[in-house]
Amino acid sequence: MKLPIDMSGQLVWVIANTEASLAGSTTIQPLHFWLGILKLLDKHLPKALDALELTGGKRAQVLRSVRHVRGYLEITEERSTRLRRTLRKKLRQGVVVAEPDKLETLHRSVESRTVFDQAKKIAEKNGAQAVSAFHLTQALFDTGQVTLKDFKSGASSKPGSDGARWKIE
Numbered sequence: 001m002k003l004p005i006d007m008s009g010q011l012v013w014v015i016a017n018t019e020a021s022l023a024g025s026t027t028i029q030p031l032h033f034w035l036g037i038l039k040l041l042d043k044h045l046p047k048a049l050d051a052l053e054l055t056g057g058k059r060a061q062v063l064r065s066v067r068h069v070r071g072y073l074e075i076t077e078e079r080s081t082r083l084r085r086t087l088r089k090k091l092r093q094g095v096v097v098a099e100p101d102k103l104e105t106l107h108r109s110v111e112s113r114t115v116f117d118q119a120k121k122i123a124e125k126n127g128a129q130a131v132s133a134f135h136l137t138q139a140l141f142d143t144g145q146v147t148l149k150d151f152k153s154g155a156s157s158k159p160g161s162d163g164a165r166w167k168i169e
Contacts, residue, residue, distance in 0.1 A: 003120050007058045008065035008133035012036035019088065021103040024095040028108045030115050030145035031091065037137050038084035040066050043077050061132075068134040115139045 005013070013028075015036035020028040042048075045066065049059050073080070108116070116131070119139035123131045140146040 003123055003128070004130045006061055006065070006130035006132045007054065008040065008062045009119075009131050009136055011040060011062065012133045012136055015039045017106055018103055019091070020106050022095070022097055023088075023091040024097065025091075026106065028106050028112055030109070030111050030140055030143075031087065033112060033115065033136060034140055034146045035084055035088060035091075037069060037133055037140070038080045038087075040133055041070055041073075041075070041077055041080040042084075065132040065134045068132075069137050072134065072137055111143075111145060115143050115145055118143050 012033055013036065016028050016032040019035045020032040023032070025032065040062075045063075049062060054062065070077075070080075075083075115136065116139070119131045119135040122138050122142070123135045126135075128135065
């Protein structure tokens with residue numbers, strides 16, 4: 001049975017595509033989906049949902065999924081913003097996109113497809129009707145595509161470090 005991807009998962013995918021394009025990638029990698037998840041935790045999400053004219057049940061579903069992700073990660077909004085900005089800077093280092101207004105729709109990498117397969121399994125196990133950002137978050141960790149050494153502030157003694165260990169290939 002093929003599960004659909006709910007609105008929170010679709011938003012993560014759109015953000016991941018944008019991040020991958022702006023990083024000069026030819027495919028959407030798991031770390032781009034991780035950036036999308038971290039972006040959903042941003043304090044400006046309600047305004048973004050307003051701009052998308054997302055109301056009613058779909059809006060409630062996105063906000064519910066975001067609460068689940070935040071609880072699962074046990075992360076503050078500020079911490080997620082720092083992690084996202086640090087990773088984005090690392091991925092975009094030295095990349096110049098000729099026409100950033102004209103982003104291509106990219107395909108998922110093999111690793112990203114594996115993450116989605118795992119997210120589907122998690123969703124099915126939990127009796128969900130669709131794959132959400134929450135299931136994608138769990139799948140990123142379950143597959144080892146994203147690992148965090150520690151979410152605590154000041155976890156690393158290296159200047160400028162965000163205290164996280166990223167699997168970047």
